[in-house]
Amino acid sequence: MRLSSFFMPTLKETPTEAQIVSHRLMLRAGMIRQTSAGIYAWLPLGYRVLRKIEQIVREEQDAAGAQELLMPTIQSADLWRESGRYDDYGKEMLRITDRHDREMLFGPTNEEMITDIFRSFVKSYRQLPLNLYHIQWKFRDEIRPRFGVMRGREFLMKDAYSFDIDAAGARRSYQKMFLAYLRTFARIGLKAIPMRADTGPIGGDLSHEFIILAETGESGVFCHKDWMNLDVLKDAPGMEDDLQPFFDRITSIYAATDEKHDPANSPVPEADLVSARGIEVGHIFNFGTKYSKPMNAVVAGPNGESIPVEMGSYGIGVSRLMGAIIEASHDDNGIIWPDAVAPFNVGLINLKSGDAETDRVCAELYAKLESAGLEVAYDDRDERPGAKFADMDLIGVPWQLVVGPRGLKNGVVELKRRATGEKEELPVEAALAKLLG
Amino acid sequence: MRLSSFFMPTLKETPTEAQIVSHRLMLRAGMIRQTSAGIYAWLPLGYRVLRKIEQIVREEQDAAGAQELLMPTIQSADLWRESGRYDDYGKEMLRITDRHDREMLFGPTNEEMITDIFRSFVKSYRQLPLNLYHIQWKFRDEIRPRFGVMRGREFLMKDAYSFDIDAAGARRSYQKMFLAYLRTFARIGLKAIPMRADTGPIGGDLSHEFIILAETGESGVFCHKDWMNLDVLKDAPGMEDDLQPFFDRITSIYAATDEKHDPANSPVPEADLVSARGIEVGHIFNFGTKYSKPMNAVVAGPNGESIPVEMGSYGIGVSRLMGAIIEASHDDNGIIWPDAVAPFNVGLINLKSGDAETDRVCAELYAKLESAGLEVAYDDRDERPGAKFADMDLIGVPWQLVVGPRGLKNGVVELKRRATGEKEELPVEAALAKLLG
Numbered sequence: 001m002r003l004s005s006f007f008m009p010t011l012k013e014t015p016t017e018a019q020i021v022s023h024r025l026m027l028r029a030g031m032i033r034q035t036s037a038g039i040y041a042w043l044p045l046g047y048r049v050l051r052k053i054e055q056i057v058r059e060e061q062d063a064a065g066a067q068e069l070l071m072p073t074i075q076s077a078d079l080w081r082e083s084g085r086y087d088d089y090g091k092e093m094l095r096i097t098d099r100h101d102r103e104m105l106f107g108p109t110n111e112e113m114i115t116d117i118f119r120s121f122v123k124s125y126r127q128l129p130l131n132l133y134h135i136q137w138k139f140r141d142e143i144r145p146r147f148g149v150m151r152g153r154e155f156l157m158k159d160a161y162s163f164d165i166d167a168a169g170a171r172r173s174y175q176k177m178f179l180a181y182l183r184t185f186a187r188i189g190l191k192a193i194p195m196r197a198d199t200g201p202i203g204g205d206l207s208h209e210f211i212i213l214a215e216t217g218e219s220g221v222f223c224h225k226d227w228m229n230l231d232v233l234k235d236a237p238g239m240e241d242d243l244q245p246f247f248d249r250i251t252s253i254y255a256a257t258d259e260k261h262d263p264a265n266s267p268v269p270e271a272d273l274v275s276a277r278g279i280e281v282g283h284i285f286n287f288g289t290k291y292s293k294p295m296n297a298v299v300a301g302p303n304g305e306s307i308p309v310e311m312g313s314y315g316i317g318v319s320r321l322m323g324a325i326i327e328a329s330h331d332d333n334g335i336i337w338p339d340a341v342a343p344f345n346v347g348l349i350n351l352k353s354g355d356a357e358t359d360r361v362c363a364e365l366y367a368k369l370e371s372a373g374l375e376v377a378y379d380d381r382d383e384r385p386g387a388k389f390a391d392m393d394l395i396g397v398p399w400q401l402v403v404g405p406r407g408l409k410n411g412v413v414e415l416k417r418r419a420t421g422e423k424e425e426l427p428v429e430a431a432l433a434k435l436l437g
Numbered sequence: 438m439r440l441s442s443f444f445m446p447t448l449k450e451t452p453t454e455a456q457i458v459s460h461r462l463m464l465r466a467g468m469i470r471q472t473s474a475g476i477y478a479w480l481p482l483g484y485r486v487l488r489k490i491e492q493i494v495r496e497e498q499d500a501a502g503a504q505e506l507l508m509p510t511i512q513s514a515d516l517w518r519e520s521g522r523y524d525d526y527g528k529e530m531l532r533i534t535d536r537h538d539r540e541m542l543f544g545p546t547n548e549e550m551i552t553d554i555f556r557s558f559v560k561s562y563r564q565l566p567l568n569l570y571h572i573q574w575k576f577r578d579e580i581r582p583r584f585g586v587m588r589g590r591e592f593l594m595k596d597a598y599s600f601d602i603d604a605a606g607a608r609r610s611y612q613k614m615f616l617a618y619l620r621t622f623a624r625i626g627l628k629a630i631p632m633r634a635d636t637g638p639i640g641g642d643l644s645h646e647f648i649i650l651a652e653t654g655e656s657g658v659f660c661h662k663d664w665m666n667l668d669v670l671k672d673a674p675g676m677e678d679d680l681q682p683f684f685d686r687i688t689s690i691y692a693a694t695d696e697k698h699d700p701a702n703s704p705v706p707e708a709d710l711v712s713a714r715g716i717e718v719g720h721i722f723n724f725g726t727k728y729s730k731p732m733n734a735v736v737a738g739p740n741g742e743s744i745p746v747e748m749g750s751y752g753i754g755v756s757r758l759m760g761a762i763i764e765a766s767h768d769d770n771g772i773i774w775p776d777a778v779a780p781f782n783v784g785l786i787n788l789k790s791g792d793a794e795t796d797r798v799c800a801e802l803y804a805k806l807e808s809a810g811l812e813v814a815y816d817d818r819d820e821r822p823g824a825k826f827a828d829m830d831l832i833g834v835p836w837q838l839v840v841g842p843r844g845l846k847n848g849v850v851e852l853k854r855r856a857t858g859e860k861e862e863l864p865v866e867a868a869l870a871k872l873l874g
Contacts, residue, residue, distance in 0.1 A: 007504050007567060009558035033554055035509060036541065041554055042507040044569075050507070067444050070479040070487070072472060072591045073510060073574060074531075074543070091536045094511075096543075099528045099578045104473065106511070106533075106543075117470055117478055121446035130444060132481075137510060137574070141536045154509045 001344070002366075003379045003391075008045050010391050020216045022326035023148030025335050029395045038145025038153035045395060046322070048343040050156065053321050054135055056187050056340060057158045064180035064239055066131040066160050071113050073137055077103035079112040082295050094139045106139035111291050111313055114161040118309070119297040125165045125307065128299065129173055133160030135318060150279070150323040151218075160314040165301065167288070170310035174206065174286045175243035177314040181210050181282050182232050182250075184316065189338025190328060192281060193227050195255040199285055209257060210282035210316075214327040217277035223255035224268050279324045286312040335396030336419050344377040345369075346435055347397035351385045351404030361413075361428060362403050372436050393418065401431060438781070439803075440816045440828075445482050447828050457653045459763035460585030462772050466832045475582025475590035482832060483759070485780040487593065490758050491572055493624050493777060494595045501617035501676055503568040503597050508550050510574055514540035516549040519732050531576045543576035548728050548750055551598040555746070556734040562602040562744065565736065566610055570597030572755060587716070587760040588655075597751040602738065604725070607747035611643065611723045612680035614751040618647050618719050619669050619687075621753065626775025627765060629718060630664050632692040636722055646694060647719035647753075651764040654714035660692035661705050716761045723749040772833030773856050781814040782806075783872055784834035788822045788841030798850075798865060799840050809873050830855065838868060 009030040018024040026032045031046030042050055058068065074096070080086035086093075094106040107113065114132060122130065135158045145153050162173035178194065185192035190212055197209040211221055230253070237246050254268045257278075266273060291297065292308040301307045329336045337343065346369055350362045359380075366378045377397055379388045385404070392400050402414040412425045415434065426434070446467040455461040463469045468483030479487055495505065511533070517523035523530075531543040544550065551569060559567065572595045582590050599610035615631065622629035627649055634646040648658055667690070674683050691705045694715075703710060728734065729745040738744045766773045774780065783806055787799045796817075803815045814834055816825045822841070829837050839851040849862045852871060863871070 005502075007506070007558075007569060030558075033557065035550060035553070036511065036513045036539075039509045039511055041509060041550070043554075044504045044506050047505060047507050065442075067481045068484060069444070069481050070484050072476045072478060074473065074476055074576065074591055076473045094533065094535065096531065096533050098531065099580065102473075113472060113478070116472070117480075120470065121444075121467075132444060139511065143536065154511055 001375075001377055003377060004381045006377070007043065008395070009043070010394060018148060020147050020150070020323075020327065021330060022150065022216075022323040025326055025330060025394070026148055026323070029335060032149065038142055038151070040149060040152060040154075045343050049322055049337070049341055050319060052341045052343075053188060053325075054156070054158075054318050057184055057316055057318060058135065060180045060184040060187065061133050061158065061160060063183075064131070064176045066133045066177075066180075068134060069132055070134045070136060071107070071110050071117075073106055073139070074104050075107045075110075075113055077105055079116055080105065083112050083115075083291055084294060085112070092140045092142065094141045107136075108138055108140045109157075109313075109315070110134070110136075110159055111161065111311075112295070115291045115295045115297045115311070118161075118163055119295065122163070122299060124300050125302060128309070129162065129164045129169050131160055131162040131173060131176075133158060133314070148323055149319045152319065155317065156319040158316040158318055162312045162314070163297075164310045165299065165307060167310055170286055170288070170312055172243065174284065174312050175247045176239060177284050177312070178208065178247060179236065179239065179243060181284065181314070181316070182236070185210060185212075185281065186233055187340055188321070188325065189340055190281070190325060193221075193223055193255050193278070194250065195221060195223070195257050196251075196260050197257050197283065198259050199287065205288070206286040208251075208284050209280045210284075211255075211257070211278035211280055212324045212328055213276050213278050214324065215277055216327050217279045219278050219280060220258035221255070221276055221278040222258065222261040222266070222268075223274050223276070224253050225272050225274050226253050227255060228274065279320075279327060280317070281321050281324050282314075282316045284312065284314040286310075330396075333390070334394035337396040337398060339398050342398050343375075343395065344397045345374040345399065346376045347392040347395075347400045348376050348378045349385075349388050349392060349400060349402045350378070350380050351388070351402060353380050353382050355405050357408055358403055358405050361408060365401065365403065365428070365432065368432060369435060374435065399435060401435065438812075438814055440814060441818045443482075443814070444480065445832070446480070447831060455585060457584050457587070457764070458767060459587065459653075459760040462763055462767060462831070463585055463760070466772060469586065475579055475588070477586060477589060477591075482780050486759055486774070486778055487756060489778040489780075490625060490762075491593070491595075491755050494621055494753055494755060495572065497617045497621040497624065498570050498595065498597060500620075501568070501613045503570045503614075503617075505571060506569055507571045507573060508544070508547050508554075510543055510576070511541050512544045512547075512550055514542055516553055517542065520549050520552075520728055521731060522549070529577045529579065531578045544573075545575055545577045546594075546750075546752070547571070547573075547596055548598065548748075549732070552728045552732045552734045552748070555598075555600055556732065559600070559736060561737050562739060565746070566599065566601045566606050568597055568599040568610060568613075570595060570751070585760055586756045589756065592754060593756040595753040595755055599749045599751070600734075601747045602736065602744060604747055607723055607725070607749055609680065611721065611749050612684045613676060614721050614749070615645065615684060616673065616676065616680060618721065618751070618753070619673070622647060622649075622718065623670055624777055625758070625762065626777055627718070627762060630658075630660055630692050630715070631687065632658060632660070632694050633688075633697050634694050634720065635696050636724065642725070643723040645688075645721050646717045647721075648692075648694070648715035648717055649761045649765050650713050650715050651761065652714055653764050654716045656715050656717060657695035658692070658713055658715040659695065659698040659703070659705075660711050660713070661690050662709050662711050663690050664692060665711065716757075716764060717754070718758050718761050719751075719753045721749065721751040723747075767833075770827070771831035774833040774835060776835050779835050780812075780832065781834045782811040782836065783813045784829040784832075784837045785813050785815040786822075786825050786829055786837060786839045787815070787817050788825070788839060790817050790819050792842050794845055795840055795842050798845060802838065802840065802865070802869065805869060806872060811872065836872060838872065
């Protein structure tokens with residue numbers, strides 16, 4: 001992408017309305033624009049990252065055997081009356097009346113709808129286990145939306161729903177998602193710690209939140225210091241293996257949100273306990289028959305008997321993740337994207353647009369990198385070098401390739417790694433070879 | 438995908454509520470489920486196709502230089518008051534009041550919002566031309582939703598918006614989208630005819646609808662019989678070429694919707710005129726300054742003067758396209774997917790699940806096809822051959838590879854092309870070679 005034609009409205013000033021660094025940086029980098037309180041448009045740079053996060057989430061759900069579908073945003077109130085949650089949900093639910101005066105709502109989650117789909121089609125235990133997920137925009141009418149996409153009203157969530165014939169099956173489905181979540185966050189480049197958590201309005205008795213440590217986190221968290229240097233996926237089993245030993249091993253290392261942590265009865269000696277703040281990026285629940293019983297989602301068992309299915313639900317805040325990544329990975333100059341979700345792989349900086357030789361070398365590098373499948377942000381704008389350096393640092397592209405007339409006279413270009421600031425002068429071909437790896 | 442675990446609830450009976458064939462077939466093939474009037478969940482098979490259509494639309498927009506972003510579904514009523522359309526839009530607009538009694542709406546289209554984003558960031562003619570698009574769920578509260586996804590209330594639309602400094606630039610932007618649309622529909626495997634059309638509530642004076650001919654079409658259409666055998670992309674220019682000659686050539690071949698066609702003044706002699714029915718799958722508009730003037734979307738021109746930008750908008754009904762494809766491509770046995778959007782490339786039918794040799798050969802073929810990058814629907818279910826043939830015809834996978842014990846004794850399998858019904862017996866390796874092409 002040539003930045004001269006790319007719609008990336010970066011800001012020089014720090015927006016005053018943004019309280020946390022991810023919100024400030026997303027606004028400054030021209031990634032989002034607020035269109036109403038807590039509602040954002042994703043500008044091209046932001047949307048590129050959002051789609052990459054979404055794709056990693058999708059691939060790991062698929063790898064765990066979950067199947068993707070897509071439920072609509074608008075739901076009927078009647079479904080929520082069946083589960084009893086229509087009145088419970090309160091003002092966070094965006095309630096809507098259509099032209100025929102039917103009561104509708106913008107879905108904040110989908111337990112009811114997926115249970116309805118399930119009961120319409122699945123009649124036998126032989127069709128289980130089943131795990132269905134979608135990645136869809138949800139709405140929660142937060143009284144005071146804030147922190148940019150971290151606590152917005154319209155947000156993108158992946159939610160999966162598992163159906164099993166018995167508690168043992170449901171436990172296995174839960175463990176698969178537990179492993180899938182650890183894999184997902186690791187691929188994105190995040191260290192997410194699973195913590196025992198309250199189940200809240202979703203219900204059930206087994207639940208983990210996946211939490212990224214960050215100073216700006218909304219929740220207080222407590223964990224054993226062993227978490228700090230743990231490679232959580234070391235010796236992890238495959239999806240088809242018995243996951244119980246792995247699950248037991250990981251969950252035996254203490255980690256709990258402040259709601260669950262009881263200082264008087266902490267199982268970890270104070271010297272080994274880390275108290276920190278965190279950002280919730282995922283939440284998984286096993287809630288048994290909480291929805292299947294009232295909604296009559298039953299299947300015929302081996303002996304023909306009617307059995308209400310055991311369910312779980314598994315959420316990842318896809319749009320929120322973008323904020324969490326930035327909170328966990330930035331410096332004074334801007335964002336530092338992990339490679340897996342970076343909007344571009346390489347930022348190519350032309351130090352003197354209009355200089356024939358510099359333009360020629362840049363155009364050649366741009367073509368070669370793109371044709372090798374790398375995504376390149378080519379800064380061919382008519383701007384001062386300082387502005388180009390600042391913007392490229394701000395948008396956080398992992399590699400910067402800097403090309404100018406002075407270097408070219410000596411046959412060299414500069415390659416900079418955004419994360420470390422490490423710079424290296426090297427011949428054009430060597431830089432290319434290094435990037436093409 | 439093994440059909441034994443794939444969530445694809447096919448129906449044997451024809452659903453009585455469905456009036457048109459695409460709706461019937463989508464329900465029977467387990468592609469969609471209605472969750473409220475005119476609102477559908479996309480089950481895994483349907484969602485696979487939807488995503489393929491969406492990706493083709495995206496690639497052709499990108500190739501035409503449009504840039505993808507994503508605007509939210511929920512919009513503020515105030516924006517629509519600025520353009521004057523809030524009152525005009527009537528009951529088709531789903532109006533919403535949030536917890537703070539702010540008036541919101543579920544966007545039926547995005548001219549206002551994109552104009553607001555534009556005016557916030559673009560200040561100079563040097564930043565033009567610009568074309569921004571998104572692929573997002575929209576809502577129109579149809580009084581009588583019908584025909585399944587063809588006239589649903591919540592629907593997926595690609596809408597692009599172009600911004601130019603003058604009418605000549607706007608014309609060029611329009612022609613680029615005109616060409617991109619022809620390329621998009623051709624890639625999907627559809628013959629779409631651009632027809633002069635009324636502009637309706639979007640406004641403006643230049644507009645084309647892209648129409649697929651189908652007996653069940655909602656609109657009456659008239660066109661010159663030359664359209665019937667025209668290869669519209671023959672000798673088409675590239676995106677960077679002058680598009681005027683191509684545009685003039687294509688639009689000189691008569692085609693008009695019945696609103697625009699005047700029988701008394703038809704430019705085509707009756708013998709050359711085809712009267713048919715069609716389905717609108719795209720609609721493009723050039724509407725000048727209709728939104729930029731009231732909303733003050735102006736840029737500084739070369740001499741510093743304030744110039745309201747010339748705009749156009751360009752829609753493709755992505756979810757509706759799925760219905761249109763099926764209307765245009767099916768037979769008595771089910772759907773016939775064009776290769777480019779088929780949910781799977783190959784349907785692998787195991788005629789005797791449980792037979793060791795048949796299972797072994799099928800598993801091997803399945804692994805080889807998938808590892809070569811083909812998507813395979815492997816019917817390993819414990820069902821009669823007749824049921825497997827019927828389901829595979831119904832879901833319309835382009836190639837069927839049939840493996841049974843009798844054939845294997847002679848070292849052969851059967852390869853069937855869904856579209857033509859053509860069958861061929863051939864050795865396993867030859868079938869594989871043919872599919873891997």
